[in-house]
Amino acid sequence: MPRITKKLFTDLAIWMIGFGLLNGALFPLFAYGLGVEAEQVFTITFWAATITAGLVAGIINYTLAMLVVRPRLKILANHMHIVKSTISDANFTGNWSNCSADICRVEVDSDDEIGESARAFNDLVEALFQAHKIETAVNDFSKTLSSQLELDILSRQALDLFLQYTDAMAGAILIESAGELTISAHHGISDSKILANSDHIRKALRTHQCQRVVFPKDIKIEAVLANFNPQEIIVIPLEFKNIPLGVIVLAANKIFDKDVTRLLQLFRHSFGLALNNALAHSNLQRIAALDVLTGAYNRRFGLTRLKEEFNRAIRSDTSLGIIMMDIDHFKSINDTYGHMVGDRVLGRISESTFRALREGDLMIRYGGEEFLIILPGASRTNSLQLGERVRRLIAETTVQDGEQSINFTASLGITAFPEDNVESVLELVKHADDALYIAKNQGRNQVVV
Incomplete structure (x- = not known):
């Protein structure tokens, strides 16, 4: 119906009372049409009575509308003001405890448009507070990770947060480097080494798309990935500016809902930035140490690592081998062929030495043509065998x-802890020297040993 004023209930009063008066005015004609005598209906008294009755009916209808409809609309309006004030205050104070989705909801007590309005209001409040919850989660996630540059610590913290916010029961973070994937952090994984060879992980890295694997409830799978039978496994690729950095693998005993998957998309962008910063920091540290x-490691960083390995060998009661190596007649090579050739000789010697070393062994450029090799877990015999292999290569x-082919050799001195009874790193290096x-x-x- 057309609006008369800017107030709904004023319009309602006008229409209801107006229709009441119209009904009262037309009622004598209706009665006459039904056969009532004209002398009885077409009188001022009867007409006044019917108009008064119509007016009273209109007023009663309006009053009922005011008593039934207006309070419910008032409740909606009051709750809207409460939510508005709470959100305004919370944006400045950070305190959202005064109005949760449960506290601010309106009771739905009818199955009509009023009830539908109440339901829509409750849905809106729920959406607002869910949006705030997601915003808070993303901010907390980003704040926690943005200040951390150590890759191992960052990975552990990130995995803990992923598990916390998704209710996943197991997970792992894999970092890509030189085409290979390595486990940076894991929780609840039975055999983390098999993850790097997973087709789903490779596909996620290749396509830059999340991969989801759902297992039917009535099918039991061998618990190779997780320490339980997961219902869904999700693989989220990590990247920064479209450059793959790694993946996150999460496993749960239920299907991840839509809100969780959306949250994961927000988290992975924040983590991608933090991970890129940590990798850049790690590369800078590595470059500074080389x-x-x-x-090879430079002397300052290398001796720090030697102290760490020596202390670890003492704590764990394991062996530690040391090789001190010097290039024979290197000064003559420099004097005869020049320093550029001498540099090439040092580079080739390093390449040959690295080929002989085991995974976890360290080489330090100790002086000009002098190198120190650290062999964690190596006994005197192991160190001698490896030293002989280095010498031969x-x-x-x-x-x-x-057209000149330049040959060169190296001399090596070996010591090993605890077979050589030393009490400090300096003594260990002196024995090798x-x-x-x-x-x-x-x-x-x-x-020579």
Whole structure:
């Protein structure tokens, strides 16, 4: 119906009372049409009575509408004001406890448009507070991770947060480096090593799309991935500016709902940025720790690592082998062929040495042509065998200077803890240096324990 004023209940009063008066005015004609005598209906008294009755009916209808409809609309309006005030205050104070979705909801007590309005209001309040919850979660997630640059710590913290916000029971973070995936953090995984070879993980990295694997409830699978029978496994690729960084794997004993998957998309962007920063920090640390010419650790960083390995060997009662290596007649190579050729010789010697080392072994450029090799877990015998292999590979290596083929050799001194009873890193290095001195005096190109 057309609006008369800007107030709904004023319009309602006008229409109801107006229709009441109209009905009262027309009632005598209706009565006459039904056969009532004209002398009885077409009188001022009867007409006044019917108009008064119509007016009273209109007023009663309006009053009923005011008593039934208006209070419910008032409740909706009051709750809207409460929510508006609470959100305004919370934006400045950060306190959202005064109005949760449960506190601010309106009771739905009818199955008509009023009830539908109440339901829509409750849905709106729920959506607002869900949006706030997601915003808070993303902010907390980003704040927690943005200040952390150590990759291992960052990965553990991120995985804990992923598990917390998704109710997943198991998970892992894998980092991509040089085409290989390595486990950076994991929880509740039976055999984390098999993850790197998973087709779903490779596909997620290749397509930049999440991969979801759902298992029917009535089918029991062998618990290879997780320590339980998951109902769904989700693989989320991690990237920064479209560059793959790794993946997150989460497993749950239920299907991840839509809100969780949306939250994961927000989390992965924040984590991608934090992970990129941590990887950049790690690369800078690695570059700062490396000798540019040889790729070995520089002396300062290398000796720090030696102290760490020595202390670890003491705590765990394990062996630690040390090799001190010096290039034979290196000064003559520099004097004869020049420093550029000398640098190439050092580079080739480093390459040959790295080929001989085991995973976890460390090489340090200790001086100009002197190298220190750290062999965690290696006994004196193990160190001797590896040292002999290094010596042989270096002796077989050549550097070309025009048509001239340059050969070179190395002397190596070996010591091992605890077979050599030492109490400090300095003593350990001195024992290896003494053995190297003997190798030099005995004719070079040999290994001495």
